[in-house]
Amino acid sequence: MKTTKIDSVIQHVREQIKNRSLMPGSRLPSVRSLAARLNLSISTIVEAYERLSAQGLIEAKTGSGYFVAGPLAPLSISEIHPKIDRNIDPLWISRQALEATQNVLKPGCGWLPDDWMPHENIRKAVRKISKANAKILTDYSTPLGLTALRELLSRKILSKGIEATPNQILLTDSGTQAIDLICRYFLKPNDVVLVDDPCYFNFHALLKVHQIQIVGVPYTQTGPDLAAFAQAIKNHNPRLYITNSAIHNPTGAVLTASTAYQILKLVEQSNLIVVEDDIFSDLELHTAPRLAALDGLSRVIHIGSFSKTLSGSVRTGYLATKSEWIEDLTDIKIATCFGGNQLSAEILYAALTDGNYRKYLEELKIRLSKAMDSTINQLAKIGITPWVKPQAGIFLWCKLADHLDSTRIAKTCLEHGVILAPGNAFSQSQNYQNFIRFNVAQSLNPKVFEVLSQAIQLEIEQQKS
Amino acid sequence: MKTTKIDSVIQHVREQIKNRSLMPGSRLPSVRSLAARLNLSISTIVEAYERLSAQGLIEAKTGSGYFVAGPLAPLSISEIHPKIDRNIDPLWISRQALEATQNVLKPGCGWLPDDWMPHENIRKAVRKISKANAKILTDYSTPLGLTALRELLSRKILSKGIEATPNQILLTDSGTQAIDLICRYFLKPNDVVLVDDPCYFNFHALLKVHQIQIVGVPYTQTGPDLAAFAQAIKNHNPRLYITNSAIHNPTGAVLTASTAYQILKLVEQSNLIVVEDDIFSDLELHTAPRLAALDGLSRVIHIGSFSKTLSGSVRTGYLATKSEWIEDLTDIKIATCFGGNQLSAEILYAALTDGNYRKYLEELKIRLSKAMDSTINQLAKIGITPWVKPQAGIFLWCKLADHLDSTRIAKTCLEHGVILAPGNAFSQSQNYQNFIRFNVAQSLNPKVFEVLSQAIQLEIEQQKS
Incomplete structure (x- = not known):
């Protein structure tokens, strides 16, 4: 309850700084006057000012009150977006996957979806x-x-x-x-x-x-x-x-x-x-x-x-x-x-x-095994078969038709919000240009296969022309 | 309450494994029979067995109960003790200080005592x-x-x-x-x-x-x-x-x-x-x-x-x-x-x-400033003066008499439970053989200066003979 009040004061001051009602270097209202104005206790205002100080937004000067820190560093930053034109080097998948926003599908990434984690x-x-x-x-x-x-x-x-x-x-x-x-x-x-x-x-x-x-x-x-x-x-x-x-x-x-x-x-x-x-x-x-x-x-x-x-x-x-x-x-x-x-x-x-870890693992293995079957089925429908059917784990390694370039296909898919892991990213010899690695736990959304199938079609058409 | 009961079952089984009442590979009592014998609920025993499984000490075999895992890894290890004969190289102080047990005094280490931390x-x-x-x-x-x-x-x-x-x-x-x-x-x-x-x-x-x-x-x-x-x-x-x-x-x-x-x-x-x-x-x-x-x-x-x-x-x-x-x-x-x-x-x-961090820092700076003064005073009593009086921080850099070798003195002190930081550990030229760095927050126990003073005396006597 009290935390909410403190947060609202913090929010209030932050907004005033952001919209320049309070300029860098200017004095904040005294604790007493702000408490009276917002109808809150003095201790609430003091705590809010202390936290704003800790955040570096305002400064206390002994005996003379609180001042807006200045000059002001950016309050917000533009997020780093995946760089679509970045070359596919060994780090490409890592950074794509680590930087991906919520709306992107990641059959190419190396870990479980976060709602699968314990x-x-x-x-x-x-x-x-x-x-x-x-x-x-x-x-x-x-x-x-x-x-x-x-x-x-x-x-x-x-x-x-x-x-x-x-x-x-x-x-x-x-x-x-x-x-x-x-x-x-x-x-x-x-x-x-x-x-x-x-x-x-x-x-x-x-x-x-x-x-x-x-x-x-x-x-x-x-x-x-x-x-x-x-x-x-x-x-x-x-x-x-x-x-x-x-x-x-x-x-x-x-x-x-x-x-x-x-x-x-x-x-x-x-x-x-x-x-x-x-x-x-x-x-x-x-x-x-x-x-x-x-x-x-x-x-x-x-x-x-x-x-x-x-x-x-x-x-x-x-x-x-x-x-x-x-x-x-x-x-x-x-x-x-x-x-x-x-x-x-x-x-x-x-x-x-914790005894629960073992139970979680048992359930996870069953869940992965089902996801493995489902991914194999979905891929079969678009004509892709695995190089080997894994006994366990999260990865499925698949070969496309010989003439297809999975790096180009991965680029097309990325433009449509699907991050793939093309074969040559894993290869020293660069002999795996028609392979793709699928993370089966990240491949349950049918959109993965729709986008992939369309990208393959596009690739075939471009090769013809 | 329940946790304590589970823990006591775990302890009971661990001891039986340790003293070989339960041999590697042997079957544990069934959940039902152990619950009856210890007068505890079945769920308590199940949870204890699950945790023991998670710890790798026992294994569940579907349909046939729990078995002691085997062969057995060591249940306890001998702690790594500081190696007194290790040469004083740049890593010497790090390892000595990181490995030190509770009873050792550490004026040579680079961080605050743990009861000073927030x-x-x-x-x-x-x-x-x-x-x-x-x-x-x-x-x-x-x-x-x-x-x-x-x-x-x-x-x-x-x-x-x-x-x-x-x-x-x-x-x-x-x-x-x-x-x-x-x-x-x-x-x-x-x-x-x-x-x-x-x-x-x-x-x-x-x-x-x-x-x-x-x-x-x-x-x-x-x-x-x-x-x-x-x-x-x-x-x-x-x-x-x-x-x-x-x-x-x-x-x-x-x-x-x-x-x-x-x-x-x-x-x-x-x-x-x-x-x-x-x-x-x-x-x-x-x-x-x-x-x-x-x-x-x-x-x-x-x-x-x-x-x-x-x-x-x-x-x-x-x-x-x-x-x-x-x-x-x-x-x-x-x-x-x-x-x-x-x-x-x-x-x-x-x-x-958290607003408290700022308050903690203010108090810490005052505390360090007092510890600085106290260390300077204690050192003055045994004839050691700082190279410079620092404005702030935790370190005091001191010069001993020209002919003294602080590396030898540090070895003597280590034998008496005091870890010092001798000057040459910080030096490329190795020109600081008569310097010592003191962490003022770790120098409040008078034993530091007693041991140091005795070590210096010993060094002087050995040089005479």
Whole structure:
């Protein structure tokens, strides 16, 4: 009740400043006179003025009252709109999707629609932390990060066969940051890194920042192509291989046990270190083999985060690696980012240990499975079939007719409010110009397929003329 | 009430697992039988089992009940203790201070004691966000970060004379990360960067990660030594100059207007870009000149964060720069860290716009000023005088007698539970072996000076023998 009154005073003053009834530098009405005029208590006006001061809009001058701060910074900004003419580079989809307004459909984006996310789970966790002891709210975290969360992660990855003590786990601000730290530790400019072709597009963007030579290894329905992998090692002496385990992005394929075994044998005979990004771990229906499990964290570093299944807003990722490397990686983290986000770690721990998270995951997997079927059906109607039918996860990787250019089609769709993820954004070889990745949870609106179908028609007509 | 009962069941089961009454793989009592045995409701047992499952300690198998997960990861870990024999490198103080246990005194650390921090302010902000709309809790942030916070920062830095629209401000996870992004954008290995000598030690650690040649410019009581600065430009053609504006770390000195003007004239005739880290901004008593204000963000990039005055746990920093650079810096942020921490940004915005923050700052400045006087007095008693008496802030930079080695003294003090910050940890030239930086807020316990005095005595005796 009182808050509403304070807000109304704030609004009143803001408007007067905005429409220049109160000019920069001019004196505000005294607390007493404004209270009398608006028929509100003095304390309400004082609190409103204090908040306006905190917002930098007005200034208190001791003994002489409150003044409009000046000169005035812009009160409102024009929102950044997606840049339609921007070239489709690896960062294109990230920025399109991150910048998209509410009315845009996003089958090309890499995360769940916000109404699929476990808000109440996070809300409960945030409320719990609001009652936590004071140190949690204001202290820097320890170098490795929240012990309880690392203990939980240690048990969690053990269920996938990966043995790491909590002291072998380093919390990071995101899965991406975990990979970035590893790149900083192992790579120097012009080193060679292997990635899957296609792979998560942000691997390209990240490696570009490191000025690394990227070599793509074709990804098959059972994992990387073994002959090509062996050849790439022989030809390029690469330092790292970065991949998704379990549910591969963008293809939705799953690494089989025998391919995993063969890959590790090749790795052992080389200088390679493997980074296994397990970000979709919690969406698995059956446990796929993990390279880090087979290898015992000897040459494989395991990465994960909860951005996809818990919250993209509460950022926390992690890496698990052997003891020899953990201290150096921690030093790099401190040097480049200082403390970790302790509050986020506490919130995630509370959310993950709430029994509801498991129930939510079970329901989510069923919901995704239905969305997968529905997307496959809708695509079939316009003549598009998936490259592989994924066992689980959110992505469907589809091939259009050979002569179609999905980048051009994506541009047309963007003009009609649909953000697609064209194949070559994921590809080092640029051999996937007729592929598209669909996020099945973002593809439930029939408009996605109408716009897509029209864009394909337009493309065919333009090719004819 | 109910929570306590659930917790007691969880505790009961955990203990049975720990003392091996329940072996890995074995079946837990049925919900019904355990409820009867403990005289609790079935729903209490179900909830406890669900949470234990979420924690990875037990597993549900459909139709056959709950089983102890196995094999078992360690249930507890040995805490990481400060490593007493670690060499004093730039990261030494960071890790010592971040890893320190409760019983250690930390006059060498870079932040306020946790009971000085505005917990209730943060607690209120966290509680407010727990009621926020769902998207805030689970969505990724936009590329630049929370608009309302950028608008606030735009007004805030304007009060120091720096003009930047909200679209020229990029939120980062920390002030350190902001500098890191700038290094990634402008530097390649073996480039030369100027820093103050002495300077914030983490600048050295960060630049080491970038494989940069660091050149120190002696810092005087009015700012960097102008002749040395000019000479360094001439000899090394440096790309960046990284400095603290307003309240300099570690010296507590303040850049004067005339030095600021001369520095900018030298910068204009060179290839230099200046990074001005304004992290102690909110502790100022009088507004010192900002390089970014004089220069109009043409060649100066302005950095800040609220780690020191609001919370080290809720991480958010920012940079303000000209429009031409903001998009590329944002791309690097997305590539290396993906989304920003939206939840932290919301919490900080709520805390900063609460009228209480201003009151807290006023009280904090008075408290710090008293602690400054007290530390100066205590040090005078053991014959130590400050290099300059700071106008404000938390640091006091002191010179011991010429022949004393503060690194050795710091090692002795560490053995007695006092973490000091020896001068050479801040210095490129290593010319500050007889200096120590004191955090006045962490120096109120007389034990600090007792231990220090004894360590100095020991050092003198050892030099005699």
